Amino acid sequence: MSGKAVAPWVRTRLRTAPGAAGALALLILLTAWLAAAYPRGIDTYENDGLRRTVAAAAPGRTALQFSAGAPGLDLGDEQRAALVSPAAMKARFDSVVTDVPAPLRADLSQSAYGLRTTQQLESDEPFLPRPEKLPPRFTVATPSDLASHVRLVSGRLPAGRADQKSAGAEAAVTAATAKTLDIKAGAVLHVDGLGRPRLALTVTGIVEPLLPQAGYWSVLPVLRTPQLLQVPGTDPERPKYWHGGLLLAPDAAPALLATPGKPQMYAQLAPDTSILNARRFDGLKSAVAAVQSGPALTKIRTSFSVTTGVYTELDKVFLSYATVRDSITPVVAVAGFGTATVAAVVLLMAGGLAAARRTAELALLRARGGSLLQIAGRLCAESAVVVVPAAALGLLLAVLAVPHGRLGPALAAAAGVAALGCLALPVRAALTHRTVRSAAERTDLVREKPSARRTVAELTLLVLAVGAVFALRRRGTTGGSADSLISAAPVLVGVIAALVLVRLYPLPLRWAARPAARLRSTVGFLSLARAGRASGGGALPLLALLTALTTAAFGGSVLAGADDARDRAALYATGTDARVDSDLPLPKDLPDRVAGIAGVRGVSPVHIEYAVRLPDDDTTVVAGVDPASYAALTATTALSLPADRLKAPPGAPGRAVLPAVASPSVAERLGTQPVKLRVAGYDLTIRVVAARERSAAVPQSDFILVDTAGLGAKDPTALLVGGASVDGKALRQSAESGHATVRLRSEARREFADSPLQTGAGRIYGAAVAAGAGLAALALFLSLLRGAPERSALLARLRTMGLTRRQGRTLLILEALPSALLAAVGGALTGWASIALLAPGIDLAGLALATTSGLAPVGSELRADPVSLLLPAGCVVLLATGAATAQAWWSGRRGSITELRAGDAR
Incomplete structure (x- = not known):
């Protein structure tokens, strides 16, 4: 290995085997793309879910509502009027907006401030409707920037100044209020005065809210839509009356100080949902707590009023989001762990296949004095030239496909794929050739005895799997964040099953080979003998298949359980396929x-x-x-x-x-x-x-x-x-x-599934399971490809002895069936066992329902889905059988001469 090389190693190897290099690059590209897209996808649906949760909640719950009593009677009329003037109110509002701590920020376009009555004012005009002989009552307010939030239907907006001594003021009403209470432009409504004659409110215009469901109108919805209320009391048959809203100009606020409506100054801040970020969730909760009873409230009281009170349920909205997110995260992590395990196994198998194909070359290098470090270094450099650009391209594609999300985790995931892709070949080669050995040694699975190191490793994994299952059954997944050991429990169960089945694999081969040897046809015995001669490295593809089947069964059962829970929740929400309700x-x-x-x-x-x-x-x-x-x-x-x-x-x-x-x-x-x-x-x-x-x-x-x-x-x-x-x-x-409302069961079901948390998590879970299935199929293909040259040569030799094409096809199919059946049956049983063991700790309510309003316990328990158990297992058998049939057909087309050339290493 010393001395200057005649030709550069890396260039020579890549030019010698461009197909293998291209296949490795494609594998790394796809794996890095999936690995980098996974964390960005989680970031995307968590951010979208947080924003949707806040936006979908009632504005009266999410808004920061500050209120303080009107200036006291100890001040003069002019001083009181000056304190509620538009300029003074805006200055106080601006200070409140400034004092709200980051990362919480107000949406000024849907925020408002002004003066409003807290006690309803009665108006007994004869044209007003009286459903049960009670006159309507009104809440009167002076909302800021009214002109920017309404469309004028008739008349004009209120204007003009009014104070405590004014006989009247101008007002506007919404179209809904005007229609329900039979109010027209020009109508005059009289309300009681405080120690003075009644105040005449002249309706100068009827307006239509531009965004009636947004925060500006929905924090105090009576200003937008009148309500039919019952008088206070305990009698269920209490009389009802209409409650509506009147909108005054801000300059008329002093007039409300001379009414018995107990006016108060208010400022309502709608949260800006566009900047909400799930990764800053703890900061958002801290900001709300500071506004409710912390240093931020102290600052606000200094600038707004010492008697300022605050009301918001934004903390409860955040809590509902966290509850759903924390129930979804561990379930989604199961798919992530499973797919990552299968991907790692496939990369290791690709390195093992490359090392196996170059066994003679590497054995010759070792025999000529090459050190393990030198060989491993050259193999690593050879792999890096292909792997690193492919991983970088995969990262770029992931960023383009999922434009939102953090770059750091995606970069780390792609780097991990690149590292594994670079090290798989040199590490496998170093382990195989740590001692100088022949290139043609046999590794018979039937005769190979597990080493003490392998036994210790299997026992360690067994302890981890048992601990994960026990922790999950005892603690569950609700009420906390994802735990790596718990989320990896189905994967660990699959790992243990793979190792156990590999240990048990020789027994049925021995039992079946004895009676097969007595048959007239040699095909059955030969196929069992061939299956028993598979490399001891067969544990790796079996591990990939079992892990993929377990994850697919678990994931399919999760998705089926979520669909079933939504169906039940929709039924329990409506009772039937549709309903019409009325008071x-x-x-x-x-x-x-x-x-x-x-x-x-x-x-x-x-x-x-x-x-x-x-x-x-x-x-x-x-x-x-x-x-x-x-x-x-x-x-x-x-x-x-x-x-x-x-x-x-x-x-x-x-x-x-x-x-x-x-x-x-x-x-x-x-x-x-x-x-x-x-x-x-x-x-x-x-x-x-x-x-x-x-x-x-x-x-x-x-x-x-x-x-x-x-x-x-x-x-x-x-x-x-x-x-x-x-x-x-x-x-x-x-x-x-x-007064009639209509609700369809299908619409209710969509409501339960329309949250970005649910839909995003479902898509990621489905994509992860599909990727795991594809990678498992690739693992099966790699395991078959590893022995393909030897099987082709065997068929060629046997054909010279009289083996027919049909017998050759049967031989390859029967040789592939034991391992395929082992993986299929083991995968189905492992998936069923994982679901049975972990079901008590898995709560599907968060993944299934977009609400936590009491409909969660509607049958959202995890149950084994027969289709998810049997379909992937059947696909494994069909894929293995199809691959064996295809190889037999291709070998027959090539002929025996090509396979029997002297000097070929098989």
Whole structure:
């Protein structure tokens, strides 16, 4: 090895085997691309999930709402008016925006400030509607920058200054308020004054909000949309009144100081979701805590008002995001660990294949005095010339394919792939040729005895796998971040199974070879003998296949379980395929009209009464249903109920004892004796005959189901609609009403799955499983390719002895089947065992549902999916059989002369 080389080693080797170099470059390129894209993909869906969670939450929850009492009566009127002037209010607002700590930042386009009343002001104008003879009441506010957030429908925006002594002021109302309360431009609304005559508010314009669901309008939604409220009290039949909003010009704020509305200064800051970053999540939580009760609040009180209070539920929104993310992260990490393991095995196998093909060359170098360090160095340099550019290109493609996310983890992943690709060949060559040896030594798997080092390594992995499984079953994956050992538990189970199966592999070969030797045909015995002569390195492809099959089974079961959980959650959210709900009785002809809509297979009317008082003074929901149509509609769902359970006995309503089905908590309180209730102004007597966890009529709360025939009030307030392909648009048109809402089960299911956390994690999991399957197929191909020259030569020799093409094809297929069946059966069993062992610690609610609103325990437990277990295993057998058949066909086409050339190393 000393002396100057005639030709550079690396250039010579690359020119000699360009195909092998190109194949290695392609393998490294794809592996580096996948490895670098994985962490960037996780960053992307976590950032998108955080932004969507905050954006989808009610603005009243996410906004930072600061409020302080109006200037006190100890000051003069002019001083009080100056403190609520537009300039003073803006200065205080600007200081609040500045004092909010980073990384939290306000979205100024949806933030607002001003003066508003906290006690509703009554107006008794005769043209205002009175649903139950009560005049409407108003909240009056002076929101900032109103002109930028509205479109003028009629009239003009309010303007002009008004103070405590002014007789009137100008106001505007939204189009929804004007329509509901019958207010037109030019109308005058009088509200009470404080120690002065009533204040006349002249409506100068009607406006339409530009973004009605955004933070500017939705923090205090009554300014946008009127509400039908009940007067305070405990009586469930309290009278109702309309509550609306009036919008004054900021210069008219002093006029509110002379009303009994208890005005207060306010500033509402909508969070800027565009800058939210999941990697700065701890900083975001700290910033919210500082605003709620920390140094930031102290600074705000100094600049805004010493009595400033703050309200926000942004911390709870962050907590809900963290709960879902922390339940998803360990599950996704399982796929990452599995695919990374298979990728590493494939890279090692590629290096092993290259070393095996060059065994004679490397043995000759060792025999001529080459040191291991010199040989390994040259092989490493030879690999690096191909691997490093390919890994760099893979990193570039990953950055282009996933443009968002951190570069550091992606760079580290690509570097790891490059390092493994560079070291696989030289390390394998050094281990194989650490002593000078012949190039033709046999490594018979049947005769090869495991070394003490191998036994210790297997026992170490066994301890790690048992520890990971025990920790996962005991602690679960909810409530914490990903644990590497726990996430790698399915992979470790696959590793142990691979090592155990390799140890057990010789036994069935010995058992099967004895009777096969007595058969007339030699094909069976020869195939078993060939399978037993496989290299002891066969543990590596078996490890790749078992790990990939375990990960695929685990991942397929996870995705199938998530789909099942979404189906159940959607059913529990709507009760049936579609439903129409209303606070008031629905039109009598609506059931017939809905039944005629395309895709509807059945309609069941329901009368629902809320807040029905029980004997213990608690309240619940009572639903009257038609037993026959209700049973038919729910017969094929998890909420089915036989019609005879609810059928009312003959008799006038209120006299007979009605059988009832109740939720468990209600059934426990009522017992089995007859109980009198008052429902919708009618007395009835019920007896609980059965308990159900959920019902289609009232799917999300405690309930009592009775026969509508026994109720005094029979007009339906809801319709349960059956049909998997209901035309939602037509249903909404038929049920079009100001008080009716329509919800489809399919829409509810999409709501559970539309979070970027769920969809992003699902895509990454699916991509990881697919990549692992592809790499496992490549591992199987590499293992077959390693022995392909020897098998081709064997077929050529046997053909000279009379072996037919059919027998040759059968020989290669039977030779490949033992290892393929071993991997398939072992992979299916390992996948099933991993799911059975780890299922108690895996919570699929985070991956399945885009909400944590109480619908998580709807059957989101991990269960083995038969398709995910059997399909990948069957593909392994088919792939191995197909590869053997293809080789037999190709060898037959080439002929025997090419394979029997003298001097070829086989």
